[in-house]
Amino acid sequence: xxxxxxxxxxxxxxxxxxxxxxxxxxxxxxxxxxxxxxxxxxxxxxxxxxxxxxxxxxxxxxxxxxxxxxxxxxxxxxxxxxxxxxxxxxxxxxxxxxxxxxxxxxxxxxxxxxxxxxxxxxxxxxxxxxxxxxxxxxxxxxxxxxxxxxxxxxxxxxxxxxxxxxxxxxxxxxxxxxxxxxxxxxxxxxxxxxxxxxxxxxxxxxxxxxxxxxxxxxxxxxxxxxxxxxxxxxxxxxxxxxxxxxxxxxxxxxxxxxx
Amino acid sequence: xxxxxxxxxxxxxxxxxxxxxxxxxxxxxxxxxxxxxxxxxxxxxxxxxxxxxxxxxxxxxxxxxxxxxxxxxxxxxxxxxxxxxxxxxxxxxxxxxxxxxxxxxxxxxxxxxxxxxxxxxxxxxxxxxxxxxxxxxxxxxxxxxxxxxxxxxxxxxxxxxxxxxxxxxxxxxxxxxxxxxxxxxxxxxxxxxxxxxxxxxxxxxxxxxxxxxxxxxxxxxxxxxxxxxxxxxxxxxxxxxxxxxxxxxxxxxxxxxxx
Numbered sequence: 001x002x003x004x005x006x007x008x009x010x011x012x013x014x015x016x017x018x019x020x021x022x023x024x025x026x027x028x029x030x031x032x033x034x035x036x037x038x039x040x041x042x043x044x045x046x047x048x049x050x051x052x053x054x055x056x057x058x059x060x061x062x063x064x065x066x067x068x069x070x071x072x073x074x075x076x077x078x079x080x081x082x083x084x085x086x087x088x089x090x091x092x093x094x095x096x097x098x099x100x101x102x103x104x105x106x107x108x109x110x111x112x113x114x115x116x117x118x119x120x121x122x123x124x125x126x127x128x129x130x131x132x133x134x135x136x137x138x139x140x141x142x143x144x145x146x147x148x149x150x151x152x153x154x155x156x157x158x159x160x161x162x163x164x165x166x167x168x169x170x171x172x173x174x175x176x177x178x179x180x181x182x183x184x185x186x187x188x189x190x191x192x193x194x195x196x197x198x199x200x201x202x203x204x205x206x207x208x209x210x211x212x213x214x215x216x217x218x219x220x221x222x223x224x225x226x227x228x229x230x231x232x233x234x235x236x237x238x239x240x241x242x243x244x245x246x247x248x249x250x251x252x253x254x255x256x257x258x259x
Numbered sequence: 260x261x262x263x264x265x266x267x268x269x270x271x272x273x274x275x276x277x278x279x280x281x282x283x284x285x286x287x288x289x290x291x292x293x294x295x296x297x298x299x300x301x302x303x304x305x306x307x308x309x310x311x312x313x314x315x316x317x318x319x320x321x322x323x324x325x326x327x328x329x330x331x332x333x334x335x336x337x338x339x340x341x342x343x344x345x346x347x348x349x350x351x352x353x354x355x356x357x358x359x360x361x362x363x364x365x366x367x368x369x370x371x372x373x374x375x376x377x378x379x380x381x382x383x384x385x386x387x388x389x390x391x392x393x394x395x396x397x398x399x400x401x402x403x404x405x406x407x408x409x410x411x412x413x414x415x416x417x418x419x420x421x422x423x424x425x426x427x428x429x430x431x432x433x434x435x436x437x438x439x440x441x442x443x444x445x446x447x448x449x450x451x452x453x454x455x456x457x458x459x460x461x462x463x464x465x466x467x468x469x470x471x472x473x474x475x476x477x478x479x480x481x482x483x484x485x486x487x488x489x490x491x492x493x494x495x496x497x498x499x500x501x502x503x504x505x506x507x508x509x510x511x512x513x514x515x516x517x518x
Binding site for chain 1 (some may be wrong): 283308312313331333335336337339340342343344346347348349350351352355356357358359360362363364365392395399401406410412413414415416494
């Protein structure tokens with residue numbers, strides 16, 4: 001692990017949908033010094049576009065099935081519209097950025113998820129991050145902006161969980177940087193009481209985390225999210241921060257995750 | 260002008276729409292040795308998607324008006340779907356490629372077209388090509404794949420003529436390379452008789468060109484196309500080749516344009 005700090009920021013769906021939030025978030029992002037990477041999801045825009053195009057969004061057990069048509073829409077909306085709009089916005093703020101999906105520079109190589117009981121379709125899990133290519137972009141003082149699309153070695157584009165894209169990139173970059181991972185979503189951090197936004201845990205280590213899982217304070221959707229965070233920490237990422245759209249602001253309330 | 264040859268290939272709309280043509284074309288493209296760049300249009304896919312989304316394609320005097328909704332669709336379809344699909348296909352053929360629009364790395368900086376009688380909307384003309392960035396990609400043995408979208412300095416994405424994108428890139432790269440420009444469209448080259456596909460002019464220089472314009476052998480849509488070609492030649496591009504989807508094959512019938 002090097003001494004240079006690299007910040008990997010993931011911005012979630014709902015924040016992207018609101019142009020006011022997005023612009024304010026990007027202004028905070030611009031203020032961050034040093035090398036940085038942005039990873040974005042797509043929110044409901046893909047579902048909305050798919051609906052208008054007459055494609056039904058198929059769900060099994062609350063999880064989206066990405067068939068061929070859906071994957072085309074995701075490539076259009078995440079890889080095209082949202083990605084290029086964010087890059088253009090950053091350029092207007094004098095930040096040199098480059099928009100990437102996993103196929104570009106072979107940067108996120110994935111494997112299609114195995115079909116067990118459910119065939120999720122064009123969904124992939126990352127197997128390799130081309131960290132040398134990312135580093136060459138950072139060395140040119142550019143900001144890589146990733147849409148959550150990876151690519152198989154056979155050139156098949158796959159829908160990929162945005163949180164995982166961010167953590168896999170952060171893990172891979174930890175060879176050369178002290179990496180900080182920022183997850184910006186709707187919650188101010190990990191809450192001890194989901195009904196109370198003021199119950200944010202300010203620091204969480206793995207011992208405390210296990211305790212909170214056992215006592216069922218942490219459950220449901222937070223489980224995979226935090227599993228992801230601790231996997232990142234255990235695989236070399238220095239710190240993970242969880243917060244809302246204000247996370248990048250100084251003195252923002254958040255949860256800091258450490259080993 | 261250097262000695263190293265760089266090939267800039269533009270592939271037009273209709274060839275992209277047909278997956279069989281596209282695949283065969285990409286196979287020929289893969290066979291080309293040395294540094295190369297691909298520029299693609301979008302064909303009718305954008306119009307089709309726009310129609311399905313309920314956006315009307317507005318035309319004035321046969322020219323498309325790119326309003327805000329159309330520009331979103333173009334960003335989705337050209338910048339996302341088509342661009343990333345081509346990059347993924349090249350990766351599957353073991354060619355390392357990277358998909359770009361003008362905003363990426365500030366690579367194609369344009370100005371919105373001035374409103375005179377007609378407001379064409381979000382349409383731009385390229386003012387600057389960031390050739391240093393393109394060279395850094397070529398130096399990493401990667402193929403830049405451009406969608407025909409440029410970006411203003413204020414971060415506004417603009418629809419841009421694909422032929423002009425290709426020629427502006429070729430001109431800018433002529434500082435460091437001996438540049439060859441390939442335009443692949445539906446015709447086998449410049450024809451002396453539009454009704455006869457066998458009447459391809461094999462070589463065209465500016466003297467012969469002027470003669471053919473005066474005698475009205477060259478007219479209509481071929482005029483701006485050839486104007487573009489000779490501008491490229493006059494600004495440093497070594498050779499321009501015009502042909503159809505077979506243009507990259509050895510011994511293909513084509514028109515070669517020289518000074």
